[in-house]
Amino acid sequence: xxxxxxxxxxxxxxxxxxxxxxxxxxxxxxxxxxxxxxxxxxxxxxxxxxxxxxxxxxxxxxxxxxxxxxxxxxxxxxxxxxxxxxxxxxxxxxxxxxxxxxxxxxxxxxxxxxxxxxxxxxxxxxxxxxxxxxxxxxxxxxxxxxxxxxxxxxxxxxxxxxxxxxxxxxxxxxxxxxxx
Numbered sequence: 667x668x669x670x671x672x673x674x675x676x677x678x679x680x681x682x683x684x685x686x687x688x689x690x691x692x693x694x695x696x697x698x699x700x701x702x703x704x705x706x707x708x709x710x711x712x713x714x715x716x717x718x719x720x721x722x723x724x725x726x727x728x729x730x731x732x733x734x735x736x737x738x739x740x741x742x743x744x745x746x747x748x749x750x751x752x753x754x755x756x757x758x759x760x761x762x763x764x765x766x767x768x769x770x771x772x773x774x775x776x777x778x779x780x781x782x783x784x785x786x787x788x789x790x791x792x793x794x795x796x797x798x799x800x801x802x803x804x805x806x807x808x809x810x811x812x813x814x815x816x817x818x819x820x821x822x823x824x825x826x827x828x829x830x831x832x833x834x835x836x837x838x839x840x841x842x843x844x845x846x
Contacts, residue, residue: 669780672773673788673841681834687827694827695817702810704758709750711761716746718768756806763799763806770796784844787837 667675687694701707720742728735749760770792777785777792802809816823 667776668845669777669785669788670841670845672776673837673845676773676788676791677834677837677839677841679834680830681838684827684829684831684834688824688831689827691817691821691823691827695813695823698813698816698823699810702756702759702806702813705754708754708757708759708761711765712746712749712757713761715761715764715768716742718765719746722768722771756809759806759809760803763803766795766799770799780845782844784840787840791837 720739723735723738723742731738746764749757753760773788774792777788816826
């Protein structure tokens with residue numbers, strides 16, 4: 667993928683999420699409140715993140731660790747699959763964080779070689795996601811608390827959704843004009 671495609675996907679996702687929160691705050695709030703403790707999406711996200719991580723490990727050039735590679739594969743698979751069985755509390759948050767970290771790694775690799783100074787918007791978003799993912803993976807109940815805070819006051823989720831939609835529109839505009 668190139669930076670324009672990443673910008674369109676990222677901006678489109680933020681635009682859709684923001685509009686859903688703005689136009690259907692009750693449904694979006696109910697989903698936000700239920701997501702952290704859902705097991706099935708957590709299993710899907712965790713297994714997908716595990717497969718992605720193992721693929722990255724397989725396709726990397728780790729000549730210094732060549733003899734350790736089978737142990738690293740086994741450890742990653744055991745950790746990912748074991749999490750699905752033994753750490754089911756907030757598994758959806760943990761799985762989403764794993765996928766977000768791997769996604770940011772891929773996005774940062776692509777944006778790094780782009781000429782436009784506007785690529786810093788994508789980089790800043792990635793670093794924010796990385797910080798939040800690391801924080802939430804070790805304290806996933808904070809996502810539950812954030813969801814509760816967002817729906818506690820009528821209109822708050824809509825205002826946050828407006829911000830998400832505005833950011834999404836900005837990233838889509840950048841993708842169409844600055845990231846050819």
